[in-house]
Amino acid sequence: MPVVVVLLLAGAVPAALLLVHDADVETPAEAAAPTENPTTLAARQVAERITAQLERQSAALLAGDRTGFLAVADRKIHSELRRRFAGLRELRVTRWEGRPNGLPTPAGNAGEWRLSVEFHYCFVEPDCRPSPLLVNTLWRDGTDPRLLKLEKSTSTPQVGGRVRAQAGTLPWEVSKLVVAVGKRTIVGTTPAYRDRLPGLLKRAEAAAKVADGYVVDGAVPERYRIFYAGPKEWKRWYGGDQPEWGAGYAVNVGGGHHDVVLGPDSFNDSGYLDVMLRHELAHAASLPENDYWDNSAWWLIEGLAEHAGADGASVARYDGLIPTRKFVKGDWNGKLDDLLPAEDASTEEAIGSYGAAYLAVRYLLNRFGEQKVHAFVKAVVHDLRVPRQVSEEIFGKPWAKLHADCAKHLRRAVE
Template sequence: MHPEDANDAAGPALPAGWQPFEDTGTGPVDPWAEGGAELPDRHLPLDHEDPTPSAVIMAAQSAPPPPDEPPTAPITVAPLPDRTASDATTVLPPASPPAAAPPPGTGTWPAAQPPHGSGAWPVVHPQHGSGAWPVVHPQHGSGAWPVVHPQHGSGAWPVVQPQRGSGAWPVVQPHGTGAQPVVSGVPGYPQQVPSWPVAPPPRRRWGRLIVLLAVLLVVACLVAGGTAVLVFPWLRDRVTGGGTAPDGSAPSPGFGASLPDRQAWIKDRIGAALGAQQKALLSGDEQGYLAVVDPAAEVKVRDGLRRQFRSLRAMQVAAWTEQPTHPLPAPDGQVWITELRSTPCFVTPICSSAPARAATRWRIADGRALLREWAPVQVQPSPHPWQVAELVAVAGPRTVVATTPEHEDRLARLLTEAEKAAKVADRFARPGKLPPRYVVYHAGDGAWGTWFSWKPGQHVSGGAVRVGPERWEIVLNERDSGPAMAGGVLRHELAHAASLAGLSDDDDKLWWLQEGLAEYAGLNGRRVRDYLRLTEIRRLMKQWDGDVESALPPRDAPAWQVVARYGVSGLTVRYLADRFGEAKFVDFFHRVVHDGKSVTEVSPQVFGVAWGALERDCAAYIRRTAA
């Protein structure tokens, strides 16, 4: 993948100021070692979830509670007699509340009468007209029940004196009850006694009432929302993400469906739109291809897809597959995000996968997916040239060559060179892995270094880019695409595309073997003495230890060392192919590179010679050739 000699028979010449492409990228480019980026599987706000009435509840809970009712009037008691009087009796409140009086008219509680004049239990009368006994509330803010203090200066608890001249203790009758008091012949406890002070009535909880009203409001909204969805189909689309499938395929999951169900249906709708687009592409229907675009999309979306359509048609697309990733709802809930992975087959409908990636957003309307946003992904090996450039192309029996319109006049010559190189490259393909078509892109100054997100540097003549697990495509630098250079560069790069197809793991330690085969293909049987890398090889021999298994040179290696390493690898493969035959060498190559076996294991099996001895023979051959 370095500049070939100006002499087509001897290889490429090195231009002035040439630097190794390892400074910015080296060898066949393989982005698949790092893997493709995926859309995060996150859970975003769903457009089918109804709004929660949190605002209503929070407003209610944040309001101040209603003020307490005015406290009940305090208990009125009779004046206390002077504690110093001879008939004064101190009465302590009982330890527990007395039992309530029996219902009116059922009898009286038997009780002993205290001695005449000794004092009595206080009797509390109900407030006039209330019909009920008063309830004693705790003192304001104290949290305790009120204590009745003796009158000022009496030093004793109040006692209610018997009515004058009755000889009996008064009996209290609730006002308005209609019951008649029953009086015993012996004065005793009053038939009705005041109840023990009870807890105050619970404070009204307005928050509970508001929560209840909020729940009722939610129910009403749900009922109203369901009715609105039935009445207005466009609202149903906003809530569920779509409507009834127009072509009778997967029906809409409906209101309240789970996210997985909705995602499956959205993906089905996007797939239906892509299917219609595929038919339009293969039939040459540009308007049908663009019909998937949302009318509300930006102009650049339609222009980008129109350019892609025309470039694919120019390259004679014969098959087209497009797979969307699992759709995710956008944060705004209005559109769905997915990534498209598209593979074109050129001229023939059979080819290996080469997924070009594009980020998209879709809107669902009346059960139909409409493309709102579209942009090629800028991560190697995307974007493919047909995604971002207007291309013109020609095709032959084994190759397709494409370039931009300003270089269209070079297509005929480049196609001829590419077809010759393809015949050489086919010899190195693994059985069953022969590429149906080699794809070659000729890049001008504006496009070089931007296609496939590859940064090779200006002094690189060309490169093989891995676009799929079993597919490599070629980029040719316009600067080195003249008649003297193009043939050698194309043989080198197409040999990579043929020999590495189906490679599961690209091991840098086998760089010497991969590049050696490509250098061997570039020479294509020409004389070794005309090999233009000999100058650098001779320079390396002064410090070389005879190891032919060179790993990928470091990026900071001097340019002449990189060139010399290419030359040593090329001469090693040339020696093996000349000594044992090209067919045996190709078998050796695939066992080591594709099957992952070591050279020490394979060498005796294929060549019948131990690798250690064979490597010494290769080193001696290289030294003789350099001398």
């Protein structure tokens, strides 16, 4: 008890005395909060009002309410927004969120603001990992700001090898679309090629079963997205910057998704279409979320996809065998790192490069099996480790020796 008394006297004041004392003595005024720059404050308030409009528009899109989707925008852009609305609904949009990417900046006219907006979207699957999309917009401020301009997304470069490059203009931003949905795929094209959708969907579903076996890290894609491009769309979608020898590609759109685009000539041969679908969907299954690798890994990436395209067929039945033989017996220096064809390469040279990559990966698969080769792909393409660092760890062989064996095999295989 005496100890308690000592503590009370030494470290506390009776409550009644404390209250009277506080009431009798003036307290210093609170320090004033830092004053925000008026321009920044105004921009922040505009951003809040625009965010509310974006939320209303998103809710309208997901509800199928076209009138509500258009209501946030000036009538001058309603036609373009109607096309986008229709395309997104065709693609079974299940998630659509728009948020300011930074603060808006004043535009040329009073009351107008430019704002970069980042959208996140999902198709078909309501709980998919969303893909991001960055676009520039123009608004006229007010109680309910009005959208004056919605630009198309543009290609952005990869920064420092660590920031995902934006793919470029997406099909539903610039084209009317018709779409079909299967269990594992969603396929789309323009109305001019509507009659090709049923066959494309059937073949895509078959290719997806093959591609699922080429996942090297994580789960299979939630759903493969495939677009067939006519001549006009081929030059416009995703930037349209494809080499002359290109016939299809898989492009990273973020969120772990790769859109697959088939070129105008894809339907010239049904067998070729099947091979291309297996090849490109294998890319969507095997490539990492971010495009970090350098060109030295091209042979491994494309060789694996070519193996999927071949789908177990013998080397003798490989469509590109003749150009591959010419390539390997020609000026090839025997280095796998140098197989990437030049942008201005002839179609025959490009096919030969792909064929050599296919034979190299096939050799590794036959010698070491799928599990080890997939581990090698993950280490080199996903984890950015060079082959000489991981070859002994995975294959039990030094890379210099294994590379030499692989080159020898290529030359024998085309005899």
